[in-house]
Amino acid sequence: MSDDFSALLAHMQADFLDEFPERCNRLEEGVMALEQQEADAFDELYRQIHSLKGAGGMFGVPVITTICHQFESFISEARHGFDRKACDSALRYVDLLRKSGVDRDASAVAVIEEELEKLRTSSLSGRASVLLVEPSAAMRQLYQQIFSAQPVRLVTLESGLAALERMLHEHFDLMLASRELPDLNATALVAAVRESGCRNSDIPVILVSSNKAAVPAYLRITALVPRDTNLAANISRYAAELLARCSPYYRK
Amino acid sequence: MTLKRILYAEDEPDIQAVAKLALEMLGGFQVLICNTGIEALEKVQDFAPDLILLDVMMPGIDGPTTLLRLRADPATAGIPVIFLTAKVQPSEVLQYQSMGALDVIAKPFDPMGLAAEVKKIWGRNHA
Structure with missing residues (x-):
């Protein structure tokens, strides 16, 4: 048969x-x-x-x-x-x-x-691709507002596992994630991406957290941003810096 | 209970043809293919399947809505359902299982392995 x-x-x-x-x-x-x-x-x-x-x-x-x-x-x-x-x-x-x-x-x-x-x-016509991983709807809205002024394509996910799956298949220029996530927290997510050898293994990462504990150096976190009143300003600044690096002018 | 009759709702003709043959020839099942969720709801009582396979993304009513309608009718509420989807995300699998689905099979599936996978899921739930 x-x-x-x-x-x-x-x-x-x-x-x-x-x-x-x-x-x-x-x-x-x-x-x-x-x-x-x-x-x-x-x-x-x-x-x-x-x-x-x-x-x-x-x-x-x-x-x-x-x-x-x-x-x-x-x-x-x-x-x-x-x-x-x-x-x-x-x-x-x-x-x-x-x-x-x-x-x-x-x-x-x-x-x-x-x-x-x-x-x-x-x-993408020169637009950078940003992966946003954030379980809170209010925070997602805040980030969307911040990025609305930037020439970026923003992909939004709510959990660490969903983000890992997406990163294994699709290239991004920057990841912005909450340190605490459902399924898989952001440090485990970044460790998995770094280890995976996928196209995103060197991706710059901005982590947002109210937890001030240091993040292991091998995770190569670009910026650890506290969840305080300067959050929006800090995110805008880091994102602008990092995105400038991956704009068409800087791209090989 | 032995698994004999399978109703499969799927709108893609290529997938319909391969899945029907794979389930019949490799699994020995009797298979009824429906093009839409609505057609599945219309034919389910006459065909009296032991198991229903539902594609998640279908025109008209999607797989999850079809499952809810099956569950709402006492005559069909007890028929086990497996979803087939191209977007297998852990949260999605949990959501479908919480709706009462036995499991989720990822698309594209391997035609040679489909019948065995269906049997495995069935065996796990009807041991």
Whole structure:
């Protein structure tokens, strides 16, 4: 039975890859429809990308899932100002998908992943990516206000484990976290990220805490900010300094 | 109790086809695929499944809402449910378990391992 199923699955995988270029063409049409601001264009494009995201991994081409994941986030963020530039970026995602259906050996996948990372950085148009990990809604609101003046993309999470999972998959330029978090506290989170060897293992970190106990040096915390009346001013200052370092002018 | 009949609500045609074959051929189950949560609610009583698999993100009503509606009807309230989701976050798993789901299977799943995973979860809860 298992052999029969393997044979059938191989057949379905082959069908999926045969139809894949056609699905990429439909994505391209979807991107053009979104640029023309046609009704329901966003929902339709999102549905198509989401569908490929599920199928890619299941049919043994996980890089399709990785590209679609980023593509999905990109169109969600760009949907309200989907101009020519956003359209160009979206079409580059479609091109990467096309390649991923053709070149599937490890070295080709590595090249695709590299291009994907470049696309992510360029589609941020110079904006830095900040991960905010804070369980309190009031504090999150405060930080959002502070960052609203900065050219950043802010991703907000509430727990240490959720932040760890996200950091293992997505690059950020700065993390701002409360020292005490549900699931996994921020020191354990930072230790795990530093040890992981992922793209974020050298990320600058601002920790906010009312706990004044020193943090171990090996965690390389950039700033430990007390939760006091100067909190907002301190965060603004550190964030501005750290973000200046990762702006396009400083980026290699 | 032996696991024989599985209803799976899933809106993606690719995943429907692979999951149905995997569950039938490798698990020996009888499988009914529904395209939406609404269709699952319409067909659940006639099909009388031992277990329901629910995709979390579906158009119309999502997986968690479908579970709440199943629980609200005494005829279907006792049928065990497993969620399938692409966004497996610990908080999400806890939330689904607190709603009464047996477990959560991560997507994309491995077609060769799906039936075994379903059996494992079932065995853990029906030992």
